[in-house]
Amino acid sequence: MEKDWKRLGNFVRAARSARGLNQDELAELAGVSRATLQVIERGVGFTRIPASVFRLENTFDWGPGVVQDILAGGDPPTGERSSSASQPPMRERAFADGMPLRIAQELTEGEVVDTAVLDLSREGSGSSLVMILKRDDAENIDPEQLRRDLEVWKRAKRALHGITTESDDQ
Structure with missing residues (x-):
């Protein structure tokens, strides 16, 4: 099945705008480069899904598998995941990403x-x-x-x- 990269790009742009973020801010939060974010938002296709797309999925709190659903024609969740109540806010998670879970939790509380x-x-x-x-x-x-x-x-x-x-x- 063909992946709809333009569709994903539109959803990423809409989610970024809905959160009041510019491309630089989202790129920093997600740990991707601005250039990568621009390529994704333009809907440029990839042969495989790059890790940067999954970082965006996590930053938007879409949950695992949502990117694949969007690429296949599905929609992202309209609200946050049900487990997001226990998650720290988006900016705090980005700061703590990559750290051991205990340290990340301590830093965000x-x-x-x-x-x-x-x-x-x-x-x-x-x-x-x-x-x-x-x-x-x-x-x-x-x-x-x-x-x-x-x-x-x-x-x-x-x-x-x-x-x-x-x-x-x-």
């Missing part, structure tokens, strides 16, 4: 209180340690508890900074 980035690089390495202090109940926090949490946070940052600045021969 609660409120960030502070962050730190420590350079781990030795010559030839571009690694860094990213630390995030977050609270699940930031709205109802006791100021004294927040002060204690921030003290622990400061000690942890100092300790980790000390480790990252130690020489390799210790």
